[in-house]
Amino acid sequence: MSVPSGINSSMKRRGSMFDASLARLNPVGSSLCTFQEDPTSELFLMKKFSVRYQNTYxxxxxxKFEPGKVQAILEQVLMDKLEDVEYNSVISRELSKQISDKILKILKTLGYNRHKLVxxxxxxxLKDQGTRVSSRCLMDTKRDSWAGALYEGKTLWATATVYGIYYE
Structure with missing residues (x-):
C-alpha cells in the first residue's frame, strides 16, 4: 500500500480489531463478510474446553433458598465491613462492590447451585433525611425468595439485598 504524498510514513493505518487473514467472503452478491475466531485467543480456548450439560428438566x-440464614450472613458482613467506617462518597462506591462480592462468595459456598443469586x-x-430503598420484580413465590439487611452506623447507612431466583 503506498502512502499518498504529503502524509508522513509513520501515519500509516494500523490494524483493526479483526484479523483480516481470518476473513471469509460470502457468496457473490452478498454484502456480508464473516470473520472466524482467532484460534489462539484465550476466549476461543475457553469455549472449546467448556463443559456443556444436558437439560435436567x-x-x-x-x-431451597433460606432467607433467614442469608439474612444472618448479610447482617454479619455489613457489621464486619462497616463497623468503623466514616462516610465518603468516593470510597462508598468501591466499598459497596467489595461487600457485594464478599456476600456472593459466601453464598456460593452454601450450595445454591440451581439459583441465580443477585x-x-x-x-x-446518614443525615437528617429520610431514605427509602425499594425494588420490584416478578417472582415465582414457590421457588424464588429474597433476604435483606440494614446497617446503620454513626455517619452512614447501608442496605444489602439478595435475590435467590431458581433457574432450570
Missing amino acids: KVDPDK VLVNIGQ
Missing part, C-alpha cells in the same frame, strides 16, 4: 430446586448493596450518608 427439574421443576423444583434440590436445596446481590444489591446501597450505602448512603
Whole structure:
C-alpha cells in the first residue's frame, strides 16, 4: 500500500480489531463478510474446553433458598465491613462492590447451585433525611425468595439485598 504524498510514513493505518487473514467472503452478491475466531485467543480456548450439560428438566430446586440464614450472613458482613467506617462518597462506591462480592462468595459456598443469586448493596450518608430503598420484580413465590439487611452506623447507612431466583 503506498502512502499518498504529503502524509508522513509513520501515519500509516494500523490494524483493526479483526484479523483480516481470518476473513471469509460470502457468496457473490452478498454484502456480508464473516470473520472466524482467532484460534489462539484465550476466549476461543475457553469455549472449546467448556463443559456443556444436558437439560435436567427439574421443576423444583434440590436445596431451597433460606432467607433467614442469608439474612444472618448479610447482617454479619455489613457489621464486619462497616463497623468503623466514616462516610465518603468516593470510597462508598468501591466499598459497596467489595461487600457485594464478599456476600456472593459466601453464598456460593452454601450450595445454591440451581439459583441465580443477585446481590444489591446501597450505602448512603446518614443525615437528617429520610431514605427509602425499594425494588420490584416478578417472582415465582414457590421457588424464588429474597433476604435483606440494614446497617446503620454513626455517619452512614447501608442496605444489602439478595435475590435467590431458581433457574432450570
